[in-house]
Every structure is written in structure tokens, then in C-alpha cells.
Amino acid sequence: MAEILIKAIDATHLNPVKNQRGCYKRGDPVVIMPDGWGWGTEETKPPIDGGKFVIIKIPGVTPQQVHDAIHARWPGLQHILESELQAGMVVRRRQLTFNIDLLPSAVKNTLNRTGTYTTTWAAIKSFVRDKVSNTTG
Amino acid sequence: MADTVKTIKSSGGDYSSLAGWEAGQQKTISAGDRELAEYYSFDDTTFCTIDGWTTVETGYILVYTPASERHDGKWNVAKARNTGGIIISEEYVRLDGLQFDTGAGRSIIISVSAGTGEIRISNLFSTNTFRSIDIYSVGALTIKVWNAVLYVSGGGQYGAILLNDADATLYCYNVTAYHAGGYLAFYQTAGSMNLVNCLGVSGIAQAFYGTMASVTYCASNDATADDWSGAGNRINQTFTFVDSANGDFHLASTDAGARDYGVSDPGSGLFSDDIDGVARSGSWDIGADEYVAAGGGLSISAARSYTQAVNRAAVY
Numbered sequence: 415m416a417e418i419l420i421k422a423i424d425a426t427h428l429n430p431v432k433n434q435r436g437c438y439k440r441g442d443p444v445v446i447m448p449d450g451w452g453w454g455t456e457e458t459k460p461p462i463d464g465g466k467f468v469i470i471k472i473p474g475v476t477p478q479q480v481h482d483a484i485h486a487r488w489p490g491l492q493h494i495l496e497s498e499l500q501a502g503m504v505v506r507r508r509q510l511t512f513n514i515d516l517l518p519s520a521v522k523n524t525l526n527r528t529g530t531y532t533t534t535w536a537a538i539k540s541f542v543r544d545k546v547s548n549t550t551g
Numbered sequence: 552m553a554d555t556v557k558t559i560k561s562s563g564g565d566y567s568s569l570a571g572w573e574a575g576q577q578k579t580i581s582a583g584d585r586e587l588a589e590y591y592s593f594d595d596t597t598f599c600t601i602d603g604w605t606t607v608e609t610g611y612i613l614v615y616t617p618a619s620e621r622h623d624g625k626w627n628v629a630k631a632r633n634t635g636g637i638i639i640s641e642e643y644v645r646l647d648g649l650q651f652d653t654g655a656g657r658s659i660i661i662s663v664s665a666g667t668g669e670i671r672i673s674n675l676f677s678t679n680t681f682r683s684i685d686i687y688s689v690g691a692l693t694i695k696v697w698n699a700v701l702y703v704s705g706g707g708q709y710g711a712i713l714l715n716d717a718d719a720t721l722y723c724y725n726v727t728a729y730h731a732g733g734y735l736a737f738y739q740t741a742g743s744m745n746l747v748n749c750l751g752v753s754g755i756a757q758a759f760y761g762t763m764a765s766v767t768y769c770a771s772n773d774a775t776a777d778d779w780s781g782a783g784n785r786i787n788q789t790f791t792f793v794d795s796a797n798g799d800f801h802l803a804s805t806d807a808g809a810r811d812y813g814v815s816d817p818g819s820g821l822f823s824d825d826i827d828g829v830a831r832s833g834s835w836d837i838g839a840d841e842y843v844a845a846g847g848g849l850s851i852s853a854a855r856s857y858t859q860a861v862n863r864a865a866v867y
Binding site for chain 2 (some may be wrong): 428432442445454
């Protein structure tokens with residue numbers, strides 16, 4: 415099983431460039447961890463209680479499989495080329511996001527109330543959107 | 552005037568990774584306030600980008616380890632450690648007491664910030680096979696690094712630390728840069744690079760390379776430390792470390808290359824101890840470590856109390 419920490423609310427910045435580049439938005443995945451991860455109190459606080467995250471738990475897939483599907487498209491230190499840095503490449507937050515608002519109401523209610531939801535990769539992947547290509551799945 | 556302190560632990564903390572902390576705490580920091588991330592002993596495998604905040608000179612981000620969780624000047628798997636790396640894209644950020652082992656990736660990138668600011672990196676241990684610190688595409692930042700071991704254990708790129716930004720000014724005090732992969736140790740391609748009490752080792756005779764603004768009281772294993780005519784530089788030195796083959800760059804008792812050859816207080820009051828928390832005295836040693844005879848040294852760091860650590864963090 416893999417567990418994905420997802421930002422539940424927008425962070426914003428007055429500078430529009432910084433806002434787009436550096437601020438996590440609702441639905442952005444933050445980290446992917448293995449089953450049973452010892453999440454912190456700020457990470458597990460449900461949105462209804464003022465929490466800023468939700469956690470999607472996905473049995474039947476390994477963190478590596480999720481990593482390959484999602485994390486591989488995150489910018490990472492090892493993925494940044496020397497030439498990109500020299501050219502002043504902007505390191506974006508996340509290329510992929512979860513369309514939380516399109517989830518069924520029952521799921522959204524569960525996430526809001528408990529902060530976690532257990533599902534399958536087949537069920538959730540259609541709610542994953544690539545911000546660059548604007549494609550899902 | 553308030554500090555917000557959040558703990559980062561493998562379980563039972565406020566957050567379970569630096570990336571989670573950064574995502575949760577991202578905000579505008581008011582002058583006089585500080586946002587503190589307190590790292591505890593576990594392996595944080597996630598990489599973290601610090602971006603999207605507003606920071607000011609007196610309202611900054613500090614990521615640090617309490618004394619009980621801190622490395623002892625060499626890689627320590629029992630202490631707080633980061634194997635993912637950090638990108639700093641904010642103007643006022645301080646890192647204190649962290650250790651990195653980022654494999655084939657960089658440990659710290661300072662990049663994509665636009666304004667003036669000051670980044671401080673202190674008491675750092677970094678090992679990998681690429682580069683420890685990269686500085687690119689920033690505004691008129693001042694970056695201060697002290698008491699740091701930057702160890703590239705093999706392979707790698709040019710520079711254990713690289714300054715490549717015309718707007719930036721870098722000060723390194725008591726930094727040990729050891730490039731075992733056969734490339735440069737201290738590398739400047741643009742910007743103002745100022746080195747004091749720094750120790751450079753390179754396998755290709757280019758421990759210090761670039762157009763340096765100033766190099767004083769530095770030492771190299773080759774003929775480069777005095778290429779910029781500063782005072783007190785020592786070239787073609789043989790350094791004797793405790794166990795360099797295994798990444799321990801504490802000076803051995805028999806060292807005759809760096810011990811007592813530095814200048815005192817190069818940072819004008821910025822720090823007075825070494826990477827282990829050992830008080831420096833007399834003519835400071837060159838590099839991250841201040842040698843002390845048996846009975847001193849590492850035990851001082853271990854004896855620091857939690858309260859002391861918080862106070863220490865308040866200073867930095």
C-alpha cells in the first residue's frame with residue numbers, strides 16, 4: 415500500500431509568478447510514503463478541524479508503482495540538468511494534481527471529516543490531472 | 552515577535568518530512584517572527600523545495616537539528632539525516648546542523664530567487680557523488696557558509712561547492728571541501744566568492760578554481776590556495792584526517808597542514824565553535840574541525856542540552 419499526502423487547501427502569494435511557481439494548490443501531492451507511515455499531527459488533522467492535508471491510501475500498489483506514475487513527473491534534484499539551472503529553469507511544485515473537487519460527494523465528505531480515504535489506483539487515477547498537458551488518468 | 556516551532560520526526564511529530572513541513576507551514580513571515588523546523592533522528596528521503604513564502608531579514612526560515620539529533624561532524628546514521636536534498640528559492644533561509652547523503656544528486660541548490668537576501672548554512676555535513684552546494688539564478692543574495700564538510704566521495708561534477716551567479720556574494724568560513732572524484736573543490740564561475748580558513752582537496756590539482764574575490768588563510772593539497780594573493784594561504788599541504796577514506800575529516804593529532812594555521816574569528820562574531828560545537832581558541836584551525844586533545848572534541852557536542860540547542864538556533 416502507498417499513502418499520498420495531498421494538499422487540501424491553496425497556498426497563495428501576492429506575487430503572481432511566485433504564486434504559480436512556489437505555492438502548493440489544493441490537490442497537489444506532497445509526498446508518497448509506504449503503508450503505515452507515521453504521519454505527523456499536522457498532516458493527519460482533518461480539514462474540518464483546520465487541517466491542510468488529506469491522505470489517500472491505496473492498497474495493492476507499492477510506493478514504487480505510485481512513484482513511477484506520479485513522482486517521476488515531479489521535479490527532483492537528480493532530475494535537474496546543469497544546463498537547465500544555468501538557464502534559470504523554474505523548478506515547479508508539481509506537474510500532477512488530484513482533482514479533489516471532482517471526487518464523489520461521499521468521498522469528499524469522508525476526506526473532509528476524517529482526513530483519509532482508502533481507494534484503489536484504478537479508481538483514483540482518473541482524478542489525476544497533468545497540469546501541463548491537461549490530461550487525466 | 553514569535554517563533555513557530557514544528558517538529559519533524561519519523562512518528563509522533565508535527566510533520567514526518569521536511570517536504571510536508573514546508574507544504575504545511577508555507578506563509579508570509581512578518582518581521583521579527585521566525586519559522587523553525589526542528590529535525591529529529593530519522594532518514595528523510597523526500598526532497599524539499601522552499602518556495603512560495605515571504606521572508607524578510609528578521610523574519611526568516613530556520614531548519615535545524617537539536618544537539619541530541621545532530622551529526623558529529625561525519626555521516627551518522629543514528630542522527631537526523633536527509634537523503635533527498637533541498638532547493639532554497641527564498642531570500643532569508645538558514646540551515647543549521649543538517650547532514651545530507653544525496654547519492655548522485657546535489658544536497659543543496661540555492662536557485663530561482665529574485666530579491667536581495669541572506670542565506671546561512673552552518674554546521675553542515677554533506678556527502679554524495681555529485682556536488683554539495685549549487686548557487687544559480689538568484690538575486691543579490693549574500694550566502695554565508697561556515698563549519699561545513701562538503702565531501703564528494705567519487706565521480707561528481709566540477710566543484711564540491713559552485714557559485715555561478717553574477718549577483719551573488721558567497722562567504723565561506725572554515726569549510727572543508729574534499730573532492731575525491733578528481734574534480735574541483737571550491738569553484739567559482741560568476742559572482743563574488745570569498746574564502747577564509749577554508750581547506751580544499753582535489754584530485755586534479757584544482758582545489759580552488761575561478762576568479763575569487765578573496766582567499767585568505769586557506770589551505771590546499773595543491774598549488775592553488777595562494778593564486779589570489781591573500782594572506783596566510785598554504786599550498787601543497789598534506790592534511791591528516793581521522794579517517795578520510797570513510798568521510799571523517801576531523802583533523803588528526805598528527806596533522807601539520809591545517810592545525811592552528813587559520814585566522815581567529817573570520818566571521819566577525821558569526822560563530823566561535825566548530826562543526827562539532829567545540830569552542831575554537833587561539834589561532835583557529837583551517838577547515839570545519841577544530842582539533843582538541845583527547846578528552847575534548849566530540850563529547851562537547853553530545854553534551855549540549857536541548858535548551859542550549861534552542862538558544863543556539865536563536866543565535867543563528
